[in-house]
Amino acid sequence: MITRHNVKKQLLTAAILLICFGLVGWGETWEDIRRDSSDIVSIKAEFSQYKHLKILTKPLVSQGRFYFQKPDSIRWEYSTPVKSILLMHKGSVKRYTQGSRGLVEDAGGALSSMQVVVQEIGLWSQGRFTESDHFQAELTGGKERKFILTPREKAFAAMIARIEIIPSTQQKGAIKSVKIVESEGNYTLLKFTNVKMNEKIAESVFRDAS
Numbered sequence: 001m002i003t004r005h006n007v008k009k010q011l012l013t014a015a016i017l018l019i020c021f022g023l024v025g026w027g028e029t030w031e032d033i034r035r036d037s038s039d040i041v042s043i044k045a046e047f048s049q050y051k052h053l054k055i056l057t058k059p060l061v062s063q064g065r066f067y068f069q070k071p072d073s074i075r076w077e078y079s080t081p082v083k084s085i086l087l088m089h090k091g092s093v094k095r096y097t098q099g100s101r102g103l104v105e106d107a108g109g110a111l112s113s114m115q116v117v118v119q120e121i122g123l124w125s126q127g128r129f130t131e132s133d134h135f136q137a138e139l140t141g142g143k144e145r146k147f148i149l150t151p152r153e154k155a156f157a158a159m160i161a162r163i164e165i166i167p168s169t170q171q172k173g174a175i176k177s178v179k180i181v182e183s184e185g186n187y188t189l190l191k192f193t194n195v196k197m198n199e200k201i202a203e204s205v206f207r208d209a210s
Helices: 004-022 030-037 109-124
Strands: 042-052 060-069 073-080 084-089 092-099 102-105 135-140 146-151 162-167 175-183 186-197
Touching: none
Parallel strands: none
Antiparallel strands: 042 060, 042 186, 060 073, 073 084, 084 092, 092 102, 135 146, 146 162, 162 175, 175 186
16 A cells, blocks of 8 residues: 555655765765765666565565656666656656556655655755755764764654665775664665666656656
8 A cells, every 4th residue: 555654765765875876976075075976967776675674584675776867856666576666857756556557656645745855855966965954964984984864853763763875995986785774673775786877868767657
């Protein structure tokens, strides 16, 4: 069943994907990251998602594709185990899920209330992490560098406790892992492959679910 809560969690996860690639420069300061992020026009990537739950012995595995076009157009598409597509384009948000009649759009009017997430994505896509009213951003040093985002508000903290992004030490702009912690023992791990930056993407990719 598609619920407002589920759609909001998917929007947040889509935004997190964008955060990861927004950190492409691996600068030493937020100012460096914002400057380096200004060069990002579009992103294409494939991803694998591993959802760990305390009640399960093995993680739930999903795979899909991710597209981004500046300033805030996103297509987040699961291909397995169940096909679903989230489209964000010119301020509108639509979600489609595979059913017996093919891809069916969620007609819930509650989607319009997700504009706050769209605004967050607009900031993150420009590297403006410290300007968010909803997430506190922190850079950590040491042996293994991390980018950590924590919600400022209880409404977001109820879904995501924190986000831990570990950059690759082998390749500038690459990501080693992204861990989305929902609660103790429950988290989602994201891994990315075939990442392509600044290639032309047709507008129909963000407008049509086909």
